[in-house]
Each structure stands twice: as C-alpha cells, then as structure tokens.
Amino acid sequence: xxxxxxxxxxxxxxxxxxxxxxxxxxxxxxxxxxxxxxxxxxxxxxxxxxxxxxxxxxxxxxxxxxxxxxxxxxxxxxxxxxxxxxxxxxxxxxxxxxxxxxxxxxxxxxxxxxxxxxxxxxxxxxxxxxxxxxxxxxxxxxxxxxxxxxxxxxxxxxxxxxxxxxxxxxxxxxxxxxxxxxxxxxxxxxxxxxxxxxxxxxxxxxxxxxxxxxxxxxxxxxxxxxxxxxxxxxxxxxxxxxxxxxxxxxxxxxxxxxxxxxxxxxxxxxxxxxxxxxxxxxxxxxxxxxxxxxxxxxxxxxxxxxxxxxxxxxxxxxxxxxxxxxxxxxxxxxxxxxxxxxxxxxxxxxxxxxxxxxxxxxxxxxxxxxxxxxxxxxxxxxxxxxxxxxxxxxxxxxxxxxxxxxx
Amino acid sequence: xxxxxxxxxxxxxxxxxxxxxxxxxxxxxxxxxxxxxxxxxxxxxxxxxxxxxxxxxxxxxxxxxxxxxxxxxxxxxxxxxxxxxxxxxxxxxxxxxxxxxxxxxxxxxxxxxxxxxxxxxxxxxxxxxxxxxxxxxxxxxxxxxxxxxxxxxxxxxxxxxxxxxxxxxxxxxxxxxxxxxxxxxxxxxxxxxxxxxxxxxxxxxxxxxxxxxxxxxxxxxxxxxxxxxxxxx
Numbered sequence: 248x249x250x251x252x253x254x255x256x257x258x259x260x261x262x263x264x265x266x267x268x269x270x271x272x273x274x275x276x277x278x279x280x281x282x283x284x285x286x287x288x289x290x291x292x293x294x295x296x297x298x299x300x301x302x303x304x305x306x307x308x309x310x311x312x313x314x315x316x317x318x319x320x321x322x323x324x325x326x327x328x329x330x331x332x333x334x335x336x337x338x339x340x341x342x343x344x345x346x347x348x349x350x351x352x353x354x355x356x357x358x359x360x361x362x363x364x365x366x367x368x369x370x371x372x373x374x375x376x377x378x379x380x381x382x383x384x385x386x387x388x389x390x391x392x393x394x395x396x397x398x399x400x401x402x403x404x405x406x407x408x409x410x411x412x413x414x415x416x417x418x419x420x421x422x423x424x425x426x427x428x429x430x431x432x433x434x435x436x437x438x439x440x441x442x443x444x445x446x447x448x449x450x451x452x453x454x455x456x457x458x459x460x461x462x463x464x465x466x467x468x469x470x471x472x473x474x475x476x477x478x479x480x481x482x483x484x485x486x487x488x489x490x491x492x493x494x495x496x497x498x499x500x501x502x503x504x505x506x507x508x509x510x511x512x513x514x515x516x517x518x519x520x521x522x523x524x525x526x527x528x529x530x531x532x533x534x535x536x537x538x539x540x541x542x543x544x545x546x547x548x549x550x551x552x553x554x555x556x557x558x559x560x561x562x563x564x565x566x567x568x569x570x571x572x573x574x575x576x577x578x579x580x581x582x583x584x585x586x587x588x589x590x591x592x593x594x595x596x597x598x599x600x601x602x603x604x605x606x607x608x609x610x611x612x613x614x615x616x617x618x619x620x621x622x623x624x625x626x627x628x629x630x631x632x633x634x635x636x637x638x639x640x641x642x643x644x645x646x647x648x649x650x651x652x653x654x
Numbered sequence: 655x656x657x658x659x660x661x662x663x664x665x666x667x668x669x670x671x672x673x674x675x676x677x678x679x680x681x682x683x684x685x686x687x688x689x690x691x692x693x694x695x696x697x698x699x700x701x702x703x704x705x706x707x708x709x710x711x712x713x714x715x716x717x718x719x720x721x722x723x724x725x726x727x728x729x730x731x732x733x734x735x736x737x738x739x740x741x742x743x744x745x746x747x748x749x750x751x752x753x754x755x756x757x758x759x760x761x762x763x764x765x766x767x768x769x770x771x772x773x774x775x776x777x778x779x780x781x782x783x784x785x786x787x788x789x790x791x792x793x794x795x796x797x798x799x800x801x802x803x804x805x806x807x808x809x810x811x812x813x814x815x816x817x818x819x820x821x822x823x824x825x826x827x828x829x830x831x832x833x834x835x836x837x838x839x840x841x842x843x844x845x846x847x848x849x850x851x852x853x854x855x856x857x858x859x860x861x862x863x864x865x866x867x868x869x870x871x872x873x874x875x876x877x878x879x880x881x882x883x884x885x886x887x
Contacts, residue, residue: 554757557718558771558819559746561739648713651753651831 255540256576262533263580263631264587267623270526271588274619276595277522279612281515291386291445292504293477294486297344297493299334300500303327332358332474340497341476349480349489354381356475357462364426364434365417372413374427374455376462376473385479388456395421395441401458407437411444412452429465437461527626534630537576541569541638545645552642553650562643569642573635574628581627585620664694665730666826666859672714672724674707684710685722686882692827692861697853699870700863702879709831711879712863716749716829717741729826746775750820752862754832756812758804764815765791765800772822783822790818794848810841817848821858828852830862834869846872 303325309315334340337355344353357376362369379401382388389397392408400408407427409419419425424436437457445451457465463472478493480486486503494501505512545552552565596613674685684707692698702708713719715726717733720741726733728748733741745751758767765787772783791797794814799807807815813833820828830849834842846869852858853874862873870876878886 550755550757551759554751554753554759555770556742557716557745557751557753557757559742559744559774561742563739564742564774646718648719651755651757652709652713 255543256572259533259537259540259576260580260583262536263530263577263627264584266526266529266533267581267584267627268587268591269529270623270626271585271619272591272595273522273526274519274623275588275592275613275615276611277518278614278616278619279596281518282614283608283612285515288508289483289504291388291391292508293386294480294483294504295478295490295493296502296507297334297340297476297478297497297499298474298502299332301327301332333468333472334474334476334497334499336497337473337476338471340499343497344476344478344493349482349485351479351481352381352385353476353478354378354385355459355473356477357459357466357468357473358475359462359465360430361465362428363413363417364428369428370413370416372410372427372453372455374407374457374462374465376457376459376465378459379456385477391443391445392441393444395439397441399440400456400461403438403440405435405437405461405464406440406457407461408441408443408456409439410451410454411442412448413455414439414442416452427465431467433465433467435465526623530626530630533580534634537573537631537634538638541573541635542641544572545569545638545642548642549645549650552645553647556645556647557651565645566639566643569639570632570635573631573639577627577631577634580631581624584627585623588620588623589615665691666694666696666728667692667715667861668727668730669711669715670725670727672711672722672726674710674714674719674722684882685714688724688882688884690877690884690887692859694826694859695853695857697849697860697874698862698877699873699875700861700877700879701865701867701870704865706879707882708863708879712829712831712861715861716751717745746771747823748826750823750825750828752813752816752820752828752830752833754835756809756816758812758815758819760803760805762804763800764796764802764804764807767804767815768818768822771819775823777823787818787822790821791815794818810837810844813837813841813845814848817845821852827859827861830860830864832864833862834864834866842866842869849873 304327307320307322307325309320309322341353341355344350355378359374359376361372361374363372377388379388379397383397393411395408397408400406407425409417409425417425419439421439421441423439425439426434426436428434443451443454443456445454459473460470463470466472478489480489483504487505490501490503490506493499555565556562592613592615595611598611600608600611602608668691669688672685672688673683676682676684688711700708700712710719714722717726717728720734720738724734728744733744736744758764759770762770765784768787768791769780769783772778772786773780778786788797788800791800794817796807796811796814796818799811799815804812804815813836817828817833834845837845849860849862850872853860860873862869864870876886877884
C-alpha cells in the first residue's frame with residue numbers, strides 16, 4: 248500500500264524531513280549563538296567572586312551601646328568608615344579555597360583605578376592585576392589577547408596589555424610606553440606588550456591587564472594585597488551554595504555567577520524557547536500533510552480495506568497497518584531529516600563570520616548537542632503517530648458490506 | 655476434506671428466524687423470518703429479483719453484517735452477538751469469499767494475494783502457505799500467473815485468483831455474491847466448472863448468490879427469494 252502511493256508518501260516524508268532538518272539546524276544555530284554570547288561573559292566570569300564591599304557598618308555605635316539599647320535610634324547620612332578594599336588574610340583563604348574539591352581553581356585579582364595620560368588629556372581606566380598563567384587556565388585569558396604574548400605581561404617588568412579600544416585612543420603600538428597616573432597621584436610608565444579584545448566595546452575602552460606584581464607596585468602595596476579572589480568551580484550550578492558558604496566562612500562578600508549575570512540566562516532560555524516553538528510548528532504542519540495523504544489513501548484503498556476485513560482482518564489490524572505507514576513515514580523522514588539537519592549545521596558552521604567584536608570567532612557558531620537530535624527524532628514519531636491516528640481509526644471503521652455492496 | 659465423494663448430512667450453516675430492517679430513510683423490512691440450513695458438500699444457489707434481499711442475507715450469513723435479529727450458526731457455533739475481532743477470526747478461518755468484483759490487492763503479486771488470508775490465520779509457516787497457495791493456483795489452472803502483479807492478469811483470471819484466495823484456509827463454506835456477474839460467457843463457464851469440481855471432488859460447501867438462472871439450474875439446490883422471504887428451497 249505504501250508502494251502504490253509512493254509519490255505522495257515521498258512528499259509526506261519530505262515534509263517530515265524538511266521540518267526535522269530545519270528543527271535541528273535552527274536549534275543547533277540558535278544554541279551555538281547562545282553558547283557564544285554566554286561564553287563572552289560566562290567563560291571569563293568567575294563562578295564565585297570573593298571581595299570586600301565598601302559599605303557602612305550595619306552595627307552603628309549608638310545601636311551597640313548598652314544604654315540606648317531599648318530606644319529607637321535615628322541615624323541619617325551614614326557613611327562607610329575607614330575600611331579597606333583588601334581581603335583580609337588573603338593568603339590562607341586562597342589556600343583553603345584551592346584545597347576545596349569542588350573548586351577547579353582560584354586566582355587572585357587586584358583592581359587599580361588609573362588615568363592614562365594622552366598629552367594633556369586624561370582617560371580613566373582600570374588595570375586588572377592578574378596571575379597570567381592561572382587566568383589563562385581558568386578564564387581563557389589567552390583567547391582574548393589578539394596581539395602580543397600574554398605571558399609577557401608577567402615576564403616583562405612594568406608591562407601592560409591594553410584593551411584594543413583604549414590602545415586605539417592612545418595610539419599605542421606594541422612596544423610603546425604609556426603613562427598612567429594612579430588615584431594616589433603616582434605616575435608610572437608601562438610598556439605595551441599586547442592588545443586585549445573582549446568583544447564588548449565598552450570593556451575594551453576601559454580595561455587593561457597587568458601582572459599582579461606590577462599592579463601592586465602601582466598601588467604601592469605589599470605582595471599579599473589583593474582585592475578579589477576569583478573561584479572557578481567544577482559545577483557551575485553549585486555556585487550560589489558555595490558563595491553563601493564562603494561568605495560565612497571567610498567573613499567576606501561573595502557573589503555567584505547566577506546573581507551577577509541573571510540576564511544572560513533569561514536571554515538564552517527565551518531564544519531556545521523561540522527555536523523550539525518554530526521547530527515544533529514546522530513538525531505540526533508536516534503532520535497535517537501526512538494526515539491529508541493518509542486520508543486520501545484511505546478513500547482510494549477502500550476496496551482493499553474492505554476485502555482485508557472480509558477475509559478476516561479485524562479493525563485493529565487495519566488500524567495497525569495505517570499507523571505503521573504513518574510511523575514509517577515519520578521514521579524514515581525523521582532519520583533523513585536528522586542527517587540533513589546535521590549537514591545544514593555543518594554548512595552553517597563553515598560559513599565565514601568575521602567580526603571585529605569577536606576575535607576568537609571565524610565562522611558561525613553551531614551547537615551539535617545530541618539532545619536536539621533525540622528531541623527531533625522523538626517529535627517526528629509523535630507527530631506522525633497523531634497524524635496517522637485519526638485516518639487509521641477511520642480506516643478501521645470501514646464497513647466492508649457497504650463497500651462491497653456499492654459495486 | 656479432499657477425497658471423500660460422499661456427502662455427509664452434516665450441517666455447516668444454519669439460519670433461524672433471521673429478520674432485518676433498513677431504517678434509512680424509512681423503515682423497510684428487507685428480510686422476514688429466514689430459516690434454512692446448508693449441509694456439508696452442498697452447492698446452493700440463492701436467486702431472486704433485484705432488491706429481494708438475497709445479497710443482504712448473504713452478508714448476514716457471512717458475519718460481516720451484524721445488525722439483524724435471529725440466530726446464525728456456522729459449524730454449529732452461534733455467531734450472533736459476538737464481538738468484531740472474534741467474527742473477523744471466524745471469517746478468516748471458516749469462510750471463503752468470492753465477490754462480483756475480484757478485490758485483489760494491486761500492490762501484490764497473484765501469489766501474495768492468495769497467501770494473504772493464510773498469513774493472517776498463521777496456522778502454517780510462510781513457506782507452507784506459499785506451497786498451499788501454489789497448489790490451489792495449480793488446481794485452478796493459473797499457476798503460471800503466480801508471480802505476476804495482480805493488476806496485470808485478465809478479468810476471468812482475476813476471479814479465479816479470488817477463488818484460490820477463498821480456498822487458502824480450507825474454509826467450511828465458500829460464499830459468493832454474483833461471482834460470474836462481471837464475466838463473459840466463457841469465463842462464467844470456467845468459474846462455474848471450478849465450483850462444480852470443488853463441490854464434487856473436494857466436498858466443498860458453496861453458497862452462491864446469483865442472477866444467472868442457468869448457473870443456478872446447474873447447482874445442487876436453489877433457494878429462491880422474493881420480498882425478503884424464501885419462497886423455494
């Protein structure tokens with residue numbers, strides 16, 4: 248029966264193939280983009296960041312004082328007292344964190360506010376003092392250094408890796424020397440050893456990187472001075488729990504990645520939702536195609552159904568035959584669709600996609616997650632099952648007497 | 655079943671007080687109190703004018719039509735009121751059909767068409783069913799067509815294929831609804847002779863509804879109907 252209407256059957260199967268292929272391609276591409284955009288931020292963001300926030304003390308002296316305990320105290324214009332940005336006891340904390348088995352790695356960071364001197368103009372900026380090797384290992388630092396060698400920041404004394412945007416403003420080539428003034432008023436000359444390009448323009452205009460030792464020197468601080476400890480975990484999902492635990496344990500502020508970057512999660516999930524919706528719509532349309540073709544097939548095959556029933560095939564057998572036809576259309580169409588989806592993904596993956604904002608990307612990003620293929624396959628079977636269900640039930644209820652007598 | 659030339663007085667099919675009404679568009683009683691029996695090995699023709707209810711009766715006897723009152727026994731078992739899948743199994747095993755139109759499945763070969771009810775019954779292995787199908791095609795003189803597609807053979811040949819299909823499961827009774835109605839004189843004679851041979855040499859029971867009085871005259875027994883009643887048997 249399948250063979251007799253092979254052309255229509257083929258059309259139905261092609262419908263399924265097309266929709267599955269588009270489903271796979273769309274999801275692969277969308278999620279590739281998602282991963283890329285998330286990666287822009289998430290790969291470089293520590294899962295847990297330990298720091299000391301400058302904020303007024305919650306226990307103001309008047310509240311602590313015994314004699315005013317029972318009264319209600321109004322205090323206005325509360326200011327932060329003399330507090331340091333430095334993390335106290337940073338060495339032992341770093342050691343403890345590194346020893347934690349949930350932790351992939353931890354690296355110190357030191358932020359220094361500076362002015363770059365360009366003639367008479369001063370440009371504000373931030374120098375991140377980092378442990379270059381650990382930063383490269385944990386946060387792919389080397390991927391974003393588009394010119395020069397990142398390890399030079401450590402090996403060359405008084406060196407700096409400038410943000411690309413900032414370098415353009417300062418007209419600073421590699422090997423040039425730039426002048427910086429610290430917030431404390433000290434002037435330094437730093438040698439440019441590389442460019443850093445994050446893909447986010449605003450960051451590139453402000454941020455620069457130097458080794459932690461250089462930065463400590465800029466600030467005139469000792470070697471154990473650090474303002475941040477960045478922690479990368481094995482499992483991203485544990486970040487909030489770990490952050491709470493560390494905050495209590497070390498008496499510092501701790502921020503997890505989910506809190507810091509909530510908007511990215513939302514964007515990703517909305518994009519996924521859209522691609523799922525489009526893919527499923529395509530499949531449902533293909534399902535209607537199968538429904539139509541099977542319906543027509545039943546009208547054409549009334550005689551065959553009648554004789555099958557007359558010679559002892561029950562309604563259930565006939566039902567099964569038509570469901571089988573629908574499901575095999577779904578199965579073969581689906582399998583070919585998965586292959587085509589994969590091929591389309593490969594094609595997209597090879598289309599050049601060069602943008603100044605994304606230094607590490609040369610082609611369109613595609614995600615080849617098996618999950619999408621499994622979902623696509625299952626959905627093709629489910630839609631074709633439902634597309635076949637009603638025609639099959641109709642076929643099973645054909646009354647052979649009516650057909651045979653009608654002749 | 656083969657061999658025995660004697661006709662035992664074994665009742666294969668029995669109808670008791672069968673009544674049927676059509677309700678659409680107005681209630682018409684098409685069958686009134688039909689009661690008769692068919693014995694094993696009999697070749698029975700049912701004749702009557704158009705609209706006398708003879709086809710309707712046949713479909714009730716074949717278990718395909720279940721909307722009637724009265725009792726129907728096939729092989730001494732009561733058929734009335736049984737569920738559809740069970741009736742389908744009984745049709746498969748105990749009744750062979752030959753219709754005016756051949757109803758072969760065009761997608762399959764002649765051989766496959768004959769084998770189909772046998773495969774459904776599943777009493778024998780596929781190989782054995784194929785062998786039995788060839789046997790029956792040979793008996794009807796059309797074994798050379800076995801591998802042809804069903805739509806490629808001529809009208810007379812198609813009807814013989816349909817008979818072979820009816821025989822595949824050694825049914826208790828073969829029912830025919832105008833099996834020669836679409837055939838020319840020569841092919842009608844061939845089909846009639848096949849029926850004759852089946853009943854005389856293989857003791858096959860036949861119940862054939864026909865318009866063809868010559869056909870009926872040559873069968874063993876004639877049941878004549880008029881206005882939903884049996885007037886001669």
